[in-house]
Amino acid sequence: MHEMALMAGVFDIIRQYTTDLSDKNVTRVTLVVGEMTNAVPEALEAAFEVHAKGTPVEGAKLVIKDIPLVARCRSCGWEGKTEKHVFMCPGCSSFGMELISGRELYVESLEVE
C-alpha cells in the first residue's frame, strides 16, 4: 500500500518534532496532501493508526488538507486546476505546462497536550 510508505515518511518528521516531548501526547496532526501523491484519505488514516500505535501520536486526530493540482502554461500564461495527467493547456493547446501545486506532502501542524 502506497500510503504506508508515505506515512512512514510523515512519521519520520513527527518523530523529530516529538523527541523532546516524552511526557506529552500529540492530539492532532494536520497533513497537507497534494492530489499528485494519489493518496487515498481512508488509506492514509489507516496507515496513520498503524504508525501511531505505541507512540505519543496514538489516539491523535488526523486532519487532511487536500491540495488540488494546479498548472501554469509556459506559452500563454494560463493557470488553473487541471486533471491528473492532462497537461495540455486549455488556452492554447500547448503541452508546456508546469505544475504549481499538487505534489505536496508535509506536516503542517502538530497539536500537543
Ligand SMILES: [Zn+2]
Ligand atoms: Zn497556454
